[in-house]
Amino acid sequence: MNHRCFKVAARPKLYWESAIYLLTVLAAASAAAATPNAVPAEFQGRWVPSKAACGSPVAVSVGADRLTLVNGKDSEALGGIEMAGPGYFAPDYRGIMAVLITEFNGHQPVTASFNFGEKKGVAQLDFSPVQPGTPTPQLKAYNARISKLNLAKRFPLDKVPLKKCAGGSGASAGPAK
Numbered sequence: 001m002n003h004r005c006f007k008v009a010a011r012p013k014l015y016w017e018s019a020i021y022l023l024t025v026l027a028a029a030s031a032a033a034a035t036p037n038a039v040p041a042e043f044q045g046r047w048v049p050s051k052a053a054c055g056s057p058v059a060v061s062v063g064a065d066r067l068t069l070v071n072g073k074d075s076e077a078l079g080g081i082e083m084a085g086p087g088y089f090a091p092d093y094r095g096i097m098a099v100l101i102t103e104f105n106g107h108q109p110v111t112a113s114f115n116f117g118e119k120k121g122v123a124q125l126d127f128s129p130v131q132p133g134t135p136t137p138q139l140k141a142y143n144a145r146i147s148k149l150n151l152a153k154r155f156p157l158d159k160v161p162l163k164k165c166a167g168g169s170g171a172s173a174g175p176a177k
Helices: 002-034 137-149
Strands: 045-049 058-062 067-071 074-078 098-101 110-114 122-127 162-164
Touching: 067 110
Parallel strands: none
Antiparallel strands: 045 058, 045 162, 058 067, 067 074, 098 110, 110 122, 122 162
């Protein structure tokens, strides 16, 4: 009889241990799923115009979840990063390019293309322009955000080929290998 009571008493503990284990597994899976669009490590780092030295005051810093434009003392950090999925390219695309979109759920002011033109280690930014047209509420909000950022005037990086600098400081003289 004690044996039977022992099983009954042990069963709730087993359920709790199983529930805790399951919650731990689900939390880990959730954390992994929370960053599926983190920028891959190969694209993270400091990028400068391809004709500039890595110590250039004009640069782009790419992190796992943020892209920061820099021009001297001026900087603009943009989050809401999404790496574009396979649907971004034509169905038969088999190249090496990768695309990062900033403020994905917003007005998407900057799109960064890595391995641009199928050239490994080359990136290019595209700044979203103010759009003409009938001023719908959505267009007004978009144009207000893009105008406020004024990226093309503040950062001479629109459609400029970029190279990645070695190291985290950006002080090296050449592109990353």
